[in-house]
Amino acid sequence: MKKRYWIVLILVFVLAVTYFTGPVPEEPKYDLQLPMIASNLTELDNYINDKESKKPTRKDNQARIEWYGETPGKTEYSIIYLHGFAGSYRDGYPVNKNIAKKLNANIYYARWAGHGLEPQASLDNFNGENAWESAKEALAIGKQIGKKVIIMSTSTGGTLAFKLAAEFPEDVHALINMGPNLEDDQPGTFVLNTPWGYEIASLISFGDNRKIEHEQQIATQYWDTIYPSRALVDLQVLVETTMIPETFKKVKCPVLTLYYHKNFIQEDEHVEVDIYENIHKLLSTPDSMVVLKPLATPETHFVGSDIKSKDTEIVEKAIEEFLRNKLDINI
Template sequence: MDLQYFILKNESQHKIKPDNEARIVWANDSLKQKTEYAIVYLHGFSASQEEGNPVHRNIAKQFGCNLYLSRLAEHGIDTADALINFTPDKLWESAKEAYAIGKQLGNKVILMGTSTGGTLALQLAAAYPDVAGLILLSPNIAINDPNAWLLNDHWGLQIARLVKRSKFNAIPFTNPKYKQYWNDQYRLEAIAELEELLETTMNANTFSKVNQPVLTLYYYRDEKNQDKVVKVSAMKEMFAQLATPSDKKKMIAIPNAGNHVLGSSIVSHDIITPQNEITSFLTSVMQLKPIK
């Protein structure tokens, strides 16, 4: 079956918000042929492919890579009950499918993930040794909330509903584009499921199986100005536990990002530095060559 037809058929089964669809961005749109490296972008929880734009597109273009922009399970759907059916298993299955599509697009696959997309990239690298490398943008190893574990406790959901006085978690936003590409509100059940995913996968057992090249970028300027969504300390613990040789892994702070999301021109205050760091990593560590 034609790959683009397969993706279109999959996406047509859902009422998807505008421009949230999964898609292939071909290195050569007229030839549509396999490239040496393909990049698979895995977006974060309650987000979409736009969360990495323009960084993912620019990097793919710079190195002549086919790019697959995934839409992970239950995301990007036009519904009043956003993420009501979200589960770790569904998310994992959609991540595996994204990787399988990536393997059709390139001889080698680099995974680029933001936040929970980074969680999934680590899982995939641990499960599939043929993953070529990881670019982790603010990977979600642990939620930056001391009460996050409560959500996955027996009464967690009921407590959350009492505290929020709602069945939803609402995200205050100022940019109208945010609502198109992220969920401005979603069901609390989904956060409990997300916590389950993190507690069961983001551990030494997973990290010790990752030996591929890894670039980790994160927002940190000082103790007051840092990622408020996920824990920087947990990222550092993950990084130390990777089996990747020390000369093949880099962890770099992006002090001027001002936001958890690093690759989106909608919310990040600095997309140039992450893009430059990715370029440097791909050329110096992974030996990719930018196309002329």
Template sequence: MNIKNIIFIIIFLLLLILVSPRIKFKNEFSKKAIPKNIKEIDNYLLKEELQFSLEKNTKKEIIWYKETQKTKYSVVYIHGFGASKNEIYPVPNNIAKALNANLFFTRLKGHGINNKNAFRGITTQDWLSDIDEAIEIGKLIGDKLILIGTSNGGAASIWALANYPDEINSAVLISPNIFPYDKRTNIVYYPWGRQIAYLITGGYNKFETKKDKRKEHMTIKSHSSSVQHVDAIIAMMGLVKLLNSYNFDEIKTPLIITHTPNDHTVDPIKINEFIKNYGGIKKDIPIILLENSHAHVPIGNQSYKSAQNTSYFTKYAVDFINKTNKQ
């Protein structure tokens, strides 16, 4: 092969890359028509969730402190990738109870449905719409919004902190997905990223859940589906791309965070960089008991070791929220 042919092939490949399709992740979404009257919000959520065949204990839901009325604080929980509102049970419930607060559990689109095609066609914008809805409901049911997010829900929470700087009082993050540990997920950012992801996965991703659930909580299901369409991974990586486009030092909302140093689901180095650069009041809570050195979600009653961190972490979170609101 002569030099001219080599140059021609190189130019052709470069042109092919330049014109090849890339997935575009935009910071835009459709807002939902949420009732302004607090008395109508339960019926709104019921009507919304009846459209889907949901697994037990996965629907969007408000746990009212006493009556259907606004409280000083509201707590909003955003679950992780492939998970449900029970992911770190009973941490959100206990924080809300300690603050005498109404509690809202959201459900990101596609979750809570036991069907491998539940995530087909899901986009980052769908989840942004759900996050926006959660923030609006949080504002409706409480004067001061406390946002809690785990893993992908942590990524969603950081996006919310950047986009609603004056509407969130404090944030609680558990192992936020600043970036996945598995860097093969970068593929979706490449030219032909969607097509390559489909080719590699066959269109579906297998999600493994732990078997060692605590017997007294066997009815509490933390994960909503074991097989997901690859569109869910693409949506997740879109959220990751958006949150990493922000300057973390410009986000000022008081923040309490915990994570494990050897996490093999999300990148712990990226979490440490996020904590270092974060611009608001912050407290990094070390976890004292781990399932193993690679544990991802270190609190909640889903396993023996993580359950022992639940009260410890809850106390620190509540004390932090109370302290920052006295300053």
């Protein structure tokens, strides 16, 4: 019995050493310099269109500016829309478009690095650093096309939005978050940012690629449905290395957070919504300029998307109320 006992102990020890000395996902380095962007708006428009035309993007997934007027011109407000992980501008459409129209604002629909591409290239170069670079470029573009930049976002787009507001407080006029990913609500995701994280991701995805199915056929055009399983690890690393108290404490602008919640059973299943209230308390924004609003009728994580949501009108009305009452905008 003693011999067996020691054998078991040795095996446990070897397994523990093997696990804790295994490869760990590398922590991203988040550069804090905004990229240089063309000040001539026609040149900027051409630059974006030319860059996107060289990518194997799926139809209608390209990044682009939607100008308020018939020709490029700077507006009082600009909106940059940051979609979620494996998503596109349609995960917040038509709310994003309609709000921009009511604000008489130009809107930039960003496309994260690796997103919106044909399956063979989908999320191939996605990681935390590249996602951050995409977000910084979006902010730089927003500054050129509008005097005051409002960031609208869905899911992990909210992760990047909070990070932008924290690092560039003078450049972000307000945040409008729809179901922001401040902590993943999927069981076991925490193990992805641990030793052997990439290997674990392959195991839970049953291979090197992850496949996602949607009830709505059109969603396969606007969401990445096949992508490398390692992207799940890089997503978790992005969230865990940015959504920390130090980030939230640096946010000073007005903040609106909308999310699906009917009751403790019927609520957002993609992200952890119970932490929103405590996160809002960490912000340096005056309490009077922070709004947290649960919505019962969208019945989806993607509250602003007409592909997924059962009620986008309530989302739009909540945003209009925020713009009127908190930002004093006549809308």
